[in-house]
Amino acid sequence: MYLRQRVKVLLEQAVSELKIEEHWPADLTVIPDVEHPASPEHGDYSTNLAMKLAKPLRQSPRAIAEKLKAKLESQGKDLWDGVEVAGPGFVNLHLNPAVLAAEVGRVRQGGEAYGQDTWGQGRKLLLEFVSANPTGPLNIVSARAASVGDALARILRSQGVAVDTEYYINDAGNQALLLGESLAARWKQSQGREASLPEEGYQGEYITDLAQEIARENTEAINRMLAGPGPDADLLAFFKNKGVEKIVGWHKLALADFGVTFTRWFHEIDLVMPPQGSGIQPVETVVAQLKDLGFLYEKDQATWFRSTDFKDDKDRVLIKNDGTKTYLTTDIAYHVYKFARGYTELIDIWGPDHHGYIARMQAAMLALKHPGDAFHVLIAQQVNLLENGAPVAMSKRAGVFITMADLIKDVGRDVARFFFLMRSTDAHLDFDLDLARKHTDENPVFYVQYAHARICSILAKAREEQWTVPAPGNGPALFEPMVPEELAVVRSLTAFPEIVEAAARNLEPHTVAFYLRDLATEFHRFYTLCRVLDPEARERSQARLALIDAIRIVLRNGLDLLGISAPEKM
């Protein structure tokens, strides 16, 4: 049990005892907030419990705080250096430095598992992200979504949540058709035949290149089609299928280069025509369900879903008057299929242009009786690439843009990931390419990695010089009193599990990135002021070796949660 959890338990015990002794109402339920005060004078932990109880108990917060203080003092005697009531009714808890020192051993004993927890066990979650149309290379927003999704998966898993990740390939709709038409047109043009790109077709140069590539690899098949009964239709379908396959291949490659893998790549087409034995309910089933539930109606020869029953702005068409289904229809079926596979929670990460889409999908999930909190959408906001202080102009339509693969090649995997994870997901992000390219102290990712490498270097030197590094768990405790820099860094170490837990609960991976930067700062400060290997003070040196080893572990574990490497040398 991590430190704060122990404090919470003590607090809960105190309340339940006071309930009896003070005749507090038995049905009194409070969840104690135990937090780190902003100011160190206010202790290691502090709770606002007394203020929260003031109203239901009709007593002054300070009086309640005094009672809590007395209880805590007697119960956790060996934990505290002091307990005090402060301000309007805070109870501030100062930890005994020996307790803090012991945490170093706990970190080292935990090793890779330090920071992991089990409260998420029993949750079965499907995280869907990127899911870009297979009509062109992945863009920068996809890179951001990939960073966030992958980090979230790692963070949630570390808390015991069973997470699968999935990529949805939109290969059954208009966009895929347009891709096929664009490819076919470009190929025909290359053959000197009359053809023009469709109105909304894809114009990028990669289309022309891809068309050539497909033609080159499939000359026989194409010749057969040309000689067949319906060459145009055959060619369209052929180029569509081959094009999607190729582009999905690009996506897989770019993501693999980025260190992002998915449990499953799911094809939209499988909902339209479920493969034999797949157990997938075709999209019509969902339409029928919604109809049975009374949420559908006919208007203007189309079938509408009354999503306004669930707070959507307007009702949505599911089946168009030409008989085909909208994107939403298949997407609803997809999400139903996610639930059908036993996932109790769905999280989707969407691009900024889809936020208007959230309400209708939530409406559908509610209509189909899935609890409102079982489906959650995160928006990965827009990314502006900056170069020489000015935005990099990009136009997807014209095919002029920097792809995810370009970016990774340019700045590297670790830098790209860290930059994306330095911002909260739903905030716009300015990505400074010049800064990202710099391998200097200005680049924040190196600051954190450098701390790790520096520690590894000291540990290597210690081995070289035959220092004994105390074994995890039973090494000498840090001597007392610890200097302020040591105390500060140990406090940061004890906060790590709390940070990861909060990041998982709130789906905010960026807090881990901020934490790591702060921890690196604490270490660098400690390093500057405190010599680790000092022949004049062997015992203290051993304690400090244990300390930096604990820091190393937390830095590595934290970087790992973000999918970023922890180099031993730089």
Added chain:
RNA sequence: GCGCCCAUAGCUCAAUUGGAUAGAGCGUCUGACUUCGGAUCAGAAGGCUGGGGGUUCAACUCCCUCUGGGCGCACCA
């Protein structure tokens, strides 16, 4: 016009989800090791948290309103 997101130091962003004196990085200025990695550290300057009103012990955080930005508002995806 309607809906959602955003507005915090010169710039880019945090703020433990309603907690105590709003914090970092970059930039600017001033400093620091003869020794474990200077990709480092210390200090200074910098703020009416866009404006106004409200809710309460407590508001950057919640509610209302105004201003200024972004994005949506398809029988596209």
